[in-house]
Amino acid sequence: MTRRIIAVLVLLLGVTAISLALTAQQPPTEAPAGFDTPTLAQNPGSQSKNNGLAEPPGDSYALDQQVYEQVHDASTGLGPVFNGRACAECHQNPVSGAASQFTELRVGHLDANGNFVNPTVLINDGANSIAGRSLINDRALVPQAQEHVPITENIRALRAALNTLGDGFVEAIDDSTLQTIAQQQPDLSDGRIHGEAIEVPVLEAPGQNRVGRFGWKDQHSSLLSFIGDAYLNEMGVTNRLRLKDTTTIGKVTQDPEDVPDNLGLADIDHFAQFVRGTKVPPRDAALAATADAQAGQALFEKIRCNTCHVETIITAAAGTVINGGTFSVPDALGNKIIHPFSDFLLHDIETGDGIVQAGPQDTANKLRTAALWGLRMRPRFMHDLKSLTLADAIERHQGEAANVERRFDQLSPAEKQQIFTFLNSL
Numbered sequence: 001m002t003r004r005i006i007a008v009l010v011l012l013l014g015v016t017a018i019s020l021a022l023t024a025q026q027p028p029t030e031a032p033a034g035f036d037t038p039t040l041a042q043n044p045g046s047q048s049k050n051n052g053l054a055e056p057p058g059d060s061y062a063l064d065q066q067v068y069e070q071v072h073d074a075s076t077g078l079g080p081v082f083n084g085r086a087c088a089e090c091h092q093n094p095v096s097g098a099a100s101q102f103t104e105l106r107v108g109h110l111d112a113n114g115n116f117v118n119p120t121v122l123i124n125d126g127a128n129s130i131a132g133r134s135l136i137n138d139r140a141l142v143p144q145a146q147e148h149v150p151i152t153e154n155i156r157a158l159r160a161a162l163n164t165l166g167d168g169f170v171e172a173i174d175d176s177t178l179q180t181i182a183q184q185q186p187d188l189s190d191g192r193i194h195g196e197a198i199e200v201p202v203l204e205a206p207g208q209n210r211v212g213r214f215g216w217k218d219q220h221s222s223l224l225s226f227i228g229d230a231y232l233n234e235m236g237v238t239n240r241l242r243l244k245d246t247t248t249i250g251k252v253t254q255d256p257e258d259v260p261d262n263l264g265l266a267d268i269d270h271f272a273q274f275v276r277g278t279k280v281p282p283r284d285a286a287l288a289a290t291a292d293a294q295a296g297q298a299l300f301e302k303i304r305c306n307t308c309h310v311e312t313i314i315t316a317a318a319g320t321v322i323n324g325g326t327f328s329v330p331d332a333l334g335n336k337i338i339h340p341f342s343d344f345l346l347h348d349i350e351t352g353d354g355i356v357q358a359g360p361q362d363t364a365n366k367l368r369t370a371a372l373w374g375l376r377m378r379p380r381f382m383h384d385l386k387s388l389t390l391a392d393a394i395e396r397h398q399g400e401a402a403n404v405e406r407r408f409d410q411l412s413p414a415e416k417q418q419i420f421t422f423l424n425s426l
Contacts (some may be wrong), residue, residue, distance in 0.1 A: 028314045031169050031336040032281035037065060037095045037274075039088055044069045048096075050277030052332040053168065058263045064274035065096060069266055072235060077257030080145040080250040081130070081137035086222040087271060090161040090234065092289040094377055097278050099163035103385055104234070105136040106355045107153035116356035116364050119153045123247060130246045134355050135233055142250035157353030158384045159216050163374050167214065168276030169190040170344065170371075171223050172315040172322070172333040175211040181310060181343045188307050193400045195345025197364060203241040205226055205324025212358060216367050216383050219358035222323040227271045231258065239268050262413065281337055281374030283425075288425040296422030299415055303407035307339040308369045308400075341372035341426065350399040351382060375426040390420050 212218030223302030228241030318334025352365025
């Protein structure tokens with residue numbers, strides 16, 4: 001009897017081990033794609049579909065989107081200086097969470113050693129000031145709080161508001177994946193391309209760092225950090241990650257202005273849940289299937305655009321703990337294949353804005369590789385939206401990308417058009 005029990009136990013253990021091994025070896029699956037978060041004046045969020053992300057108890061994806069689209073005023077914490085009144089004001093083409101025509105203004109200057117310095121901006125006729133940040137807000141609640149570019153700040157740059165659709169999958173990329181891409185790039189480009197991965201603080205996990213991936217300077221590594229920072233800097237709403245307004249002139253509310261609701265969730269938690277629940281931008285399937293688009297993609301790879309605009313990345317396994325131990329990759333985001341056409345690394349292609357944010361001084365003229373998913377929804381291109389055609393955007397790629405741009409120049413007009421057709425399918 002004892003031998004029989006032992007044999008059964010051995011068999012069961014063997015079956016369990018095989019089952020665990022098969023589970024561990026499950027192939028990655030494609031991330032769901034779709035512009036599935038329509039912006040509605042009535043019943044916001046009611047027609048939206050998320051990527052399968054589980055909601056906290058009592059929460060819903062529709063509620064997350066309603067909070068994301070809520071328009072603020074002074075009574076709900078807006079300002080005193082700000083750029084937009086709702087998240088969806090800057091992230092809405094073609095649906096909530098997507099890219100925008102909005103740009104923000106950044107300025108600064110160099111010190112005697114050539115290092116970037118954040119400005120001190122005088123407001124209220126010089127009676128007050130805002131110091132220590134490069135952002136100049138376009139709007140203010142009262143005239144006395146309005147910011148202007150000081151004449152001393154001769155570094156001046158515009159930056160487009162970024163697409164956030166699919167950013168939950170970007171957050172779920174393991175640090176080692178981005179670092180490996182950076183390590184491989186010199187070998188793929190005869191030493192010319194070398195993306196920089198910088199480690200930045202995780203605001204919700206004090207003392208912890210992670211590889212940055214959000215913002216044009218990779219200044220944030222977690223969505224909650226990125227969102228909490230933007231809530232203050234773009235809308236002027238203080239929250240548990242950014243506790244103080246830049247000025248109190250015109251302020252009528254108490255800090256922090258973003259407090260938990262009856263579910264125990266603050267606005268920034270709903271924002272993060274909304275963005276993490278978005279699907280990746282979909283391709284134009286019909287155009288992508290054409291011979292010209294397929295030929296264009298082959299040319300895109302042949303001239304090595306994909307060294308930086310990396311087509312395919314696989315996210316970390318579900319259950320992987322990230323963001324300084326504060327977040328576990330959920331099933332909806334883990335082990336997923338995404339096609340961002342970006343490496344999310346910093347590069348110098350001679351379009352840099354001269355601004356240093358989270359990285360070392362060598363990042364002043366580097367910018368994050370623009371993700372090309374959803375490109376067909378953008379009428380203007382590059383970080384500053386100054387390129388009005390795809391041809392102009394490509395021709396602006398110099399520095400690390402000079403060899404790639406030269407190969408593009410050597411293509412025939414028909415071949416260039418095939419690349420444009422491919423890009424217009426993204």
